[in-house]
Amino acid sequence: MAQQARPGPLNLSSKASVVSSSDASLATAMESPTNRSQDPSSPNSYHTVHQTSWTEGENVKTNPSDRIVSDVSFRPEALTTAKACALGYPTENTFEDQSTTSSFSSDDLEKGMAPVLIQDQIGANEIEKSDMESTVRARGHHTANPSDSSNWRISVPPKDIPHLPAKRERRIWRGLRHNFVTVYQRLFAICFVANMIPLVVLLIKHRHSKPWGPDRGDVATAAATNVLASFLIRQENVINTLYAICCATPWWFPLRFRRIIAKLYHFGGVHSGCAVSATVWFILFTALVTKDYASGDYDQPGVMAIAYILLALFMSICIFAIPKFRIVSHNVFEAVHRFAGWISVGLFWVLVLLVSKANAEVPGADSLGMTVVKSAVFWILLVITFFTILPWLRLRKVEAFPEVLSSHATRIHFKYMKIGPILGIRISDNPLKEWHAFATIPAPDGQSFSLIVSDAGDWTKKQITQPSHAYWVRGIPITGVLRMAIIFRRVVIVTTGSGIGPVLSMLVSHPVPCRLLWSTPNPEKTYGENIMESVCKADPDAMIINTRASGRPDMVALAYHLYVQSNAEAVFCISNPNLTRKIVYGMESRGVPAYGPIWDS
Numbered sequence: 001m002a003q004q005a006r007p008g009p010l011n012l013s014s015k016a017s018v019v020s021s022s023d024a025s026l027a028t029a030m031e032s033p034t035n036r037s038q039d040p041s042s043p044n045s046y047h048t049v050h051q052t053s054w055t056e057g058e059n060v061k062t063n064p065s066d067r068i069v070s071d072v073s074f075r076p077e078a079l080t081t082a083k084a085c086a087l088g089y090p091t092e093n094t095f096e097d098q099s100t101t102s103s104f105s106s107d108d109l110e111k112g113m114a115p116v117l118i119q120d121q122i123g124a125n126e127i128e129k130s131d132m133e134s135t136v137r138a139r140g141h142h143t144a145n146p147s148d149s150s151n152w153r154i155s156v157p158p159k160d161i162p163h164l165p166a167k168r169e170r171r172i173w174r175g176l177r178h179n180f181v182t183v184y185q186r187l188f189a190i191c192f193v194a195n196m197i198p199l200v201v202l203l204i205k206h207r208h209s210k211p212w213g214p215d216r217g218d219v220a221t222a223a224a225t226n227v228l229a230s231f232l233i234r235q236e237n238v239i240n241t242l243y244a245i246c247c248a249t250p251w252w253f254p255l256r257f258r259r260i261i262a263k264l265y266h267f268g269g270v271h272s273g274c275a276v277s278a279t280v281w282f283i284l285f286t287a288l289v290t291k292d293y294a295s296g297d298y299d300q301p302g303v304m305a306i307a308y309i310l311l312a313l314f315m316s317i318c319i320f321a322i323p324k325f326r327i328v329s330h331n332v333f334e335a336v337h338r339f340a341g342w343i344s345v346g347l348f349w350v351l352v353l354l355v356s357k358a359n360a361e362v363p364g365a366d367s368l369g370m371t372v373v374k375s376a377v378f379w380i381l382l383v384i385t386f387f388t389i390l391p392w393l394r395l396r397k398v399e400a401f402p403e404v405l406s407s408h409a410t411r412i413h414f415k416y417m418k419i420g421p422i423l424g425i426r427i428s429d430n431p432l433k434e435w436h437a438f439a440t441i442p443a444p445d446g447q448s449f450s451l452i453v454s455d456a457g458d459w460t461k462k463q464i465t466q467p468s469h470a471y472w473v474r475g476i477p478i479t480g481v482l483r484m485a486i487i488f489r490r491v492v493i494v495t496t497g498s499g500i501g502p503v504l505s506m507l508v509s510h511p512v513p514c515r516l517l518w519s520t521p522n523p524e525k526t527y528g529e530n531i532m533e534s535v536c537k538a539d540p541d542a543m544i545i546n547t548r549a550s551g552r553p554d555m556v557a558l559a560y561h562l563y564v565q566s567n568a569e570a571v572f573c574i575s576n577p578n579l580t581r582k583i584v585y586g587m588e589s590r591g592v593p594a595y596g597p598i599w600d601s
Contacts, residue, residue: 154523154546157553161561167589174589183266184598191273195226199281211297217375219285220355224348224380226278233270235387236475242267243479249487255569259593262484262570266598272321279314286311300358306351313340313347331434345381345388352377391475395431402467405528408455409498410464412471415448422506423477425451431472434459439480439502441534452527454498481572481597482506488569488593489513492562494555494583496520499574500527500535507538515562516542519553555579556586563592570595 167174199222202214232238246264249257286307292298319325320336356375360368372378401413412427419425419440426435436459438451453463482502485491490513495503497520506512516539523544524532535542543562545553559571573583573596580596587594 154544154549157545157550157558158561161554161557162564164557164560164586165590168591169589178585178588182598183263184269187266187269188273188276191229191270192277195222195274195277195281198222199284211292211295213288213291214284216285216288216292216355217377219281219288220351221376221380223278223281223285224377224384226274226281227348228380228384230271230274230278231384231387233267233274236391236478239267240476240479243483247483247486251487251489253487255593258487259570262487262593262595264484265481265595268598275314275321276318279311279318282307282311282314298358300354303351303354303358306347306354310344310347310351313344316340317344334434342388345385348377348381349385352381394476395472395474397470397472400469400471402463402469403450404464404467405452405531406526407464408526410453410467411450411528411531412453412463412467413443413448413450416473418446419449419477422480422483422502424480424502424505425473425477426475427451427471427473429468429471431474435474436460437478439482439505440477441501441504442508444508452498452501452531456498480505481595482574484595485512485514485570485572490566490568491515492517492559492566492568492571494559494571494573494575496555496575496579498527500531502574504531504534504538508534514539515566515568517545517555517558517562518542519545519547519555521548522546556583559583559587560590560592563587569593572596 169177202218206212206214242264246261249261251258286304289298289300289304289307293300293304316336317340320333326333352372352375356371356378357368359365360371365371366374398414398416401415403411403413405411419442421442422439424437424439426437428435438453440449440451442449453460455461455464480502482493482505485493485506492515493503493506494517496518500518500520503516503518507514507516516535518535520526523546532544535544543558547553559573562568563571570593571583571587573580573594575583575596577598580598584594584596
């Protein structure tokens with residue numbers, strides 16, 4: 001600062017603070033009291049070396065290592081306009097008159113030139129650079145955002161991350177345990193084995209019966225019961241109830257128990273296990289009908305025809321639900337699952353009526369109505385039909401307010417209902433074609449909510465380039481995976497890209513002690529200032545990594561580093577399937593409870 005003869009004007013209504021700079025030993029900025037948090041843990045607090053309260057006359061040091069030599073006799077409230085002029089500092093009123101001779105412009109004022117000169121006058125211009133650098137390093141290698149008005153910051157991955165500990169167990173065993181025998185597969189196996197045991201028992205029991213085989217009605221009931229179970233575990237009210245029960249688990253429960261409860265989102269294993277079991281039971285039913293029809297004991301060609309059509313539909317649903325087919329052509333899977341399921345329910349009703357009619361024609365049998373009412377399959381189908389129709393009774397088209405964030409993402413606002421914490425909804429522009437699930441972000445006013453859509457395919461790209469002002473919604477909001485985080489005392493949340501949506505849904509609606517790791521290309525440019533501010537408000541120490549500037553970091557190492565540093569109990573990952581599997585495996589294989597949505601959660 002060689003030029004001190006003509007300092008910039010003094011604004012007596014603002015605070016003066018000294019901040020660190022990469023190209024100067026000292027820099028200052030004039031801020032409104034509402035623009036900077038007084039909490040030392042706030043996003044920009046580590047930049048604040050010294051703050052002066054103009055109303056209380058106090059010097060506040062935010063960090064012991066940030067040492068400033070100041071004139072203790074100086075009292076800011078005593079610095080009147082007259083005294084400022086006497087010291088040679090023009091006020092705002094005189095600045096315009098001196099514009100022709102002043103060496104400082106209004107741009108200099110905005111850059112903080114005048115406050116620096118005032119700091120020099122009062123003796124507050126000495127700062128130990130080494131202390132400032134150590135303070136920045138201690139804060140986690142954050143770099144300031146170029147915008148002075150922003151409270152968020154971009155992080156640089158620390159270079160001194162401790163090495164990951166060795167993985168537990170032998171390679172073959174941990175590979176089987178965490179990749180091929182996950183909770184999903186275990187639930188599938190339990191449901192399937194629980195069905196196959198009684199099926200085998202029945203076959204053995206009736207191996208010598210004349211005619212051969214178990215009763216067709218019992219087999220049909222077993223098939224219908226499994227169909228009902230597969231429907232119920234996917235029903236929105238049932239899912240929300242299960243989450244509500246499991247999330248009531250108190251913190252004083254052993255961690256080993258809580259880490260098992262948190263695997264609730266693997267309930268898809270029950271869905272698929274029961275669906276496949278229903279298909280096996282129906283194969284046996286079709287075989288029995290075919291045998292009896294071929295032997296002439298059951299002259300019901302309509303029953304046999306409907307049975308084979310149903311069997312074909314059941315098998316097509318199972319085949320297209322195989323993960324490889326589902327990933328390659330998700331739209332085909334969704335269409336087969338929906339329309340084949342509806343047709344199957346309708347044909348099952350036809351089958352029940354045909355079988356009941358045939359049974360009622362037997363001499364001495366009950367009437368058709370009584371035969372139908374006494375059938376267990378009838379009541380099971382009644383429940384299945386109710387839960388199939390229920391979501392579509394709530395089908396409606398609602399107004400939307402799109403906010404295009406960038407060429408990669410858009411934020412859609414809805415005002416048609418209040419929404420609770422950590423919930424997701426499905427939206428569509430063609431309700432019979434495809435539906436897309438998104439996590440919701442409740443608005444601060446509690447009267448509306450929003451969701452983030454990022455470019456991940458043709459449909460999502462269309463919502464960015466051609467945003468719609470109305471969408472179809474059905475059913476009720478469904479609880480998401482992150483809801484299980486509340487059963488842990490402290491967690492680490494790892495996310496990438498638009499995964500910040502579900503994370504904000506949790507942090508904004510139901511705050512949980514956590515550390516956040518968010519890796520994404522150009523976060524400010526892609527998602528905008530509002531999202532960035534919301535992230536840092538939810539977690540002032542959030543580690544936000546711009547992969548365009550620093551490259552893709554070792555997310556497993558960073559996640560483990562934050563887990564140890566914050567003394568967390570679990571790690572949650574909301575990302576693409578590959579990274580989610582990598583994070584979950586990297587943590588679980590080292591004994592850390594880790595969770596992330598799976599393809600069928």
